[in-house]
Amino acid sequence: MTEKRPLKRGKKPLTPVRREQSRREFLRSTALVVGVATASIMGVVPLVRGTSLRLRPPGALKTPEDEQAFFASCIKCGQCVQVCPVQAIKLADLDDGFGVGVPYIEPREQACDFSCDGLQCVLACPTGALTHDLDYPADTRMGFARLARPEACLAVQGKGFKGVARGPDYKGLLRYEEIDRWNPLPVAAHPYDLELCDLCVRQCPIEIRIKQCKEEKRRNKRRSSARVAQRVGNECPPKHAINMNLVQLANGETRMEPSVKRGCVGCGVCEMICPVEGPAIVVDIDKTTDSLKHRGKCWSSGPPDRNKECSSNKVRRGG
Amino acid sequence: MNYLVESLRQIMGAKPSRPTKAEQSAEVRTIYAGKRGHLTKADVEKVRHEHIKACCNQWQRRRWLVLILVNLLFVVSYFFDVQLLEGALTASRFVGFHMADLNASLQVMLAYKHLVLNLIIGTVTVFILWLLLGGRTFCSWVCPYHLLSEWADYLHVWLVKKRLIKNHTFNRKVRGIFYVIFALLALLSGYTVFETISPTGILSRALIYGPGVALIWVGLLLLFEVFYSRRAWCRYVCPIGVTYGLVGLASPIRVKYNAVDCHHEGDCRKVCLVPHVLDLTIRGAAYDVNQDVGADCTRCGMCVDVCPTNSLTYEIKGLSKMLSGAAETR
Numbered sequence: 200m201t202e203k204r205p206l207k208r209g210k211k212p213l214t215p216v217r218r219e220q221s222r223r224e225f226l227r228s229t230a231l232v233v234g235v236a237t238a239s240i241m242g243v244v245p246l247v248r249g250t251s252l253r254l255r256p257p258g259a260l261k262t263p264e265d266e267q268a269f270f271a272s273c274i275k276c277g278q279c280v281q282v283c284p285v286q287a288i289k290l291a292d293l294d295d296g297f298g299v300g301v302p303y304i305e306p307r308e309q310a311c312d313f314s315c316d317g318l319q320c321v322l323a324c325p326t327g328a329l330t331h332d333l334d335y336p337a338d339t340r341m342g343f344a345r346l347a348r349p350e351a352c353l354a355v356q357g358k359g360f361k362g363v364a365r366g367p368d369y370k371g372l373l374r375y376e377e378i379d380r381w382n383p384l385p386v387a388a389h390p391y392d393l394e395l396c397d398l399c400v401r402q403c404p405i406e407i408r409i410k411q412c413k414e415e416k417r418r419n420k421r422r423s424s425a426r427v428a429q430r431v432g433n434e435c436p437p438k439h440a441i442n443m444n445l446v447q448l449a450n451g452e453t454r455m456e457p458s459v460k461r462g463c464v465g466c467g468v469c470e471m472i473c474p475v476e477g478p479a480i481v482v483d484i485d486k487t488t489d490s491l492k493h494r495g496k497c498w499s500s501g502p503p504d505r506n507k508e509c510s511s512n513k514v515r516r517g518g
Numbered sequence: 519m520n521y522l523v524e525s526l527r528q529i530m531g532a533k534p535s536r537p538t539k540a541e542q543s544a545e546v547r548t549i550y551a552g553k554r555g556h557l558t559k560a561d562v563e564k565v566r567h568e569h570i571k572a573c574c575n576q577w578q579r580r581r582w583l584v585l586i587l588v589n590l591l592f593v594v595s596y597f598f599d600v601q602l603l604e605g606a607l608t609a610s611r612f613v614g615f616h617m618a619d620l621n622a623s624l625q626v627m628l629a630y631k632h633l634v635l636n637l638i639i640g641t642v643t644v645f646i647l648w649l650l651l652g653g654r655t656f657c658s659w660v661c662p663y664h665l666l667s668e669w670a671d672y673l674h675v676w677l678v679k680k681r682l683i684k685n686h687t688f689n690r691k692v693r694g695i696f697y698v699i700f701a702l703l704a705l706l707s708g709y710t711v712f713e714t715i716s717p718t719g720i721l722s723r724a725l726i727y728g729p730g731v732a733l734i735w736v737g738l739l740l741l742f743e744v745f746y747s748r749r750a751w752c753r754y755v756c757p758i759g760v761t762y763g764l765v766g767l768a769s770p771i772r773v774k775y776n777a778v779d780c781h782h783e784g785d786c787r788k789v790c791l792v793p794h795v796l797d798l799t800i801r802g803a804a805y806d807v808n809q810d811v812g813a814d815c816t817r818c819g820m821c822v823d824v825c826p827t828n829s830l831t832y833e834i835k836g837l838s839k840m841l842s843g844a845a846e847t848r
Contacts, residue, residue, distance in 0.1 A: 224687060225689065227686060227688055228688040228689040228691075228692045228754075231688055231750075231754060231755070232696065232699070235696065238715055238735075239700070239703070239711045240711065242709070242711060242714035242715075243707075267708050268630065268708075270629075270710070271626065271630040271631075271708050271709055271710060272626060272629075272630040272632070272634075273626075273710075274618065274622050274623065274626050274637070274710075275606070275608050275710075275713055275719055275723065276606045276608045276609035276610060276622075277605060277606050277726065278609065278611065280727060281595075281596050281599075281604050281605070290723060290727050292731045292732055293714070293720075293730065293731045293732035293735060297709040297711065297714050299720070299732055300606075300608075300713065300719060300720075300723055323611075324636075325605075325611075325616055325618060325634075325637055325640055326609070326626055326630070326634050326636070326637045327632070327636070327637070
């Protein structure tokens with residue numbers, strides 16, 4: 200050892216202890232990267248298992264098969280939650296994986312009844328995850344209602360309904376416009392007395408809108424040109440979403456049965472208000488009126504059939 | 519060494535550079551030389567003791583107050599429906615103006631691959647805000663996880679002092695690696711993967727919208743920090759810190775180090791969340807008499823509070839010059 204090579208500052212040869220320390224630190228660091236990255240990727244599990252699929256607020260960028268665009272665009276801030284007048288919107292928890300902090304609606308607890316009229320959640324969304332392409336409730340495509348248990352339906356059984364729809368302890372709110380235009384009221388404070396139960400039709404926001412349109416039309420007959428601008432895109436009346444249909448049962452009796460129409464936006468009010476426990480009518484979140492393609496003649500010839508091609512397949516939106 | 523380059527190197531996890539004798543200014547070399555054998559241990563202890571007596575951790579108090587108030591403003595806005603600050607830390611409206619967390623918005627842009635005007639407005643607003651306020655100031659003055667982590671830190675330090683546990687460090691370069699990993703994951707998978715495990719977002723939402731299962735993750739992180747590695751999330755993982763660190767590169771609000779009175783005792787490095795930024799306080803490590811602490815600094819003010827010789831102070835770059843300039847022209 201006659202020659203001493205000049206060493207660069209900080210590049211002194213490590214002592215065995217120091218070398219062992221730095222080797223351990225390297226291993227720890229690698230473990231940290233792998234561990235945290237794995238933890239974050241675990242968020243995909245609920246998506247793969249399909250447990251993160253939920254009813255989303257109006258305008259959610261959601262195709263039935265793929266929620267990816269919605270999850271990607273949502274910044275998880277909950278501004279939609281804050282503006283909802285009936286507090287229908289909740290934020291998903293960590294058990295939804297990548298969907299943590301993403302808004303959803305549990306319709307049986309509190310459906311979206313469009314109390315806000317102007318789709319406040321859509322207006323509040325800073326990222327367009329609730330797309331600004333829609334302006335009116337009837338444009339919404341959240342899901343599609345289905346009479347899942349006709350045998351449980353009071354109307355099908357020919358029964359009426361008396362009392363509060365969901366029991367006295369139910370917390371849900373609905374707008375009863377004839378009572379208060381601006382403040383949604385608790386369902387528990389609004390008893391019904393119906394000869395034949397038609398709550399799902401009666402409370403359907405789209406059907407209520409249709410009634411209002413007709414009323415307005417009758418009143419404004421003389422001034423029919425009024426508020427044309429407001430009508431653009433806001434079809435008045437919108438298409439029917441649900442009505443009572445006469446059906447023949449297997450034993451030959453005829454009964455009334457709620458029948459979902461193409462105007463259904465999947466808001467979930469029918470599922471919410473259905474007084475039967477384990478509701479007779481539910482909203483399918485993987486279907487919308489657009490995905491069902493039941494238009495024109497196809498629709499009138501019976502319940503929607505996905506496999507049946509429809510002759511008049513006009514694009515409704517944006518047209 | 520250039521402030522920008524040095525800060526960037528530190529953010530990416532490189533060791534702070536040390537000047538050779540030749541690179542140091544003559545002035546600072548004289549100061550270092552003059553300190554040799556000048557102060558006794560007793561002198562140093564006396565100054566330190568007097569400082570502890572007089573001091574009151576005023577910056578920490580102010581910071582905690584701001585942090586709690588900002589987060590409370592979110593909570594109160596929703597709870598009482600006063601619409602001052604709607605939303606959560608990831609995105610919000612301040613009296614109607616859009617704001618978006620830079621890292622959350624980056625994740626969304628990478629995953630969604632569309633640009634939405636509202637989001638851009640919010641992002642630019644917040645970018646300018648933190649550009650003016652110091653970048654990583656967000657971490658220590660706003661992030662709710664930082665506060666919990668600070669409390670966990672006290673526990674950790676106490677346990678270490680009692681020799682019950684040992685601190686384990688990681689290579690700081692992993693934070694840069696995480697930054698790239700999370701960006702790539704968002705870009706390739708199309709999901710905002712980091713948001714799933716971000717304690718900042720989870721905590722902010724839990725405060726505003728009520729607690730949930732996600733808090734268990736935050737709890738685990740805190741336990742990890744208490745028992746295994748000090749301030750691990752902020753130091754080695756969080757990409758939010760990197761994003762704001764990059765913003766802070768050009769920020770005028772900095773902590774300034776002055777070598778004249780410094781005793782080089784390292785009290786500041788002991789309380790610092792990101793102690794590598796204070797390596798310049800080691801004897802012989804500063805390039806010049808006055809040197810700014812790098813942009814990876816969270817501007818938390820702990821070092822300003824603890825320094826017994828006032829060698830570390832907040833500064834607003836350019837302001838003193840502007841003021842003296844104004845005085846001269848008068």
